[in-house]
Amino acid sequence: MGSNNGKPVLREEDITPLAQTSGLDRKQVEDHFNGFMAEHPNGKMNKKGFATMLSKALPKKDASKMDKHVFRVYDTNLDGFIDFVEFMVVYYVMADGSPEEVLLKIFRIFDMNSDGVISKKELTRLVKDMYGMIKSESPEMESKEIVAKSAFAEMDKDTDGKITTEEFISAC
DSSP: OEEETTEEEOOHHHHHHHHHHHSOOHHHHHHHHHHHHHHOTTSEEOHHHHHHHHHHHSTTSOOTTTHHHHHHHHOTTOSSOEEHHHHHHHHHHHHHOOHHHHHHHHHHHHOTTOSSEEEHHHHHHHHHHHHHHHOOOOTTSOOHHHHHHHHHHHHOTTOSSEEEHHHHHHHO
């Protein structure tokens, strides 16, 4: 994306690849950009804005503990903000990406410290936070600890205490 007097602008060289990869036409990309800019005049969505958007998208779910995890998927440059290009890339991957591309994005949700592996602590924390979204009253549902422990054991094929992207993709 370019900039005009400090304000983000969508350049011709941005529109073409975004249209090709997203499956949207040029006008739709421009419309999405204009909508994004109307909501985020500086061209960047912060964590609070993302949490608000997620709660609107999932009004019947308690996503308050998941928003920070999902935010990591979008914030690919780890600057603490989501710009329009980051937003559109994830949109494309989730809509039309290969299974491996989608799993790599999902892996980023679990890899809380972005070190390239999922620790038992990270998986346990995410399972705990996901339970808030599920809100199941089912007494048959296993405890968070059991779910995390069994999922970790299933994915950590080399039992080194870490789940790599390869182990994650293989298990899924």
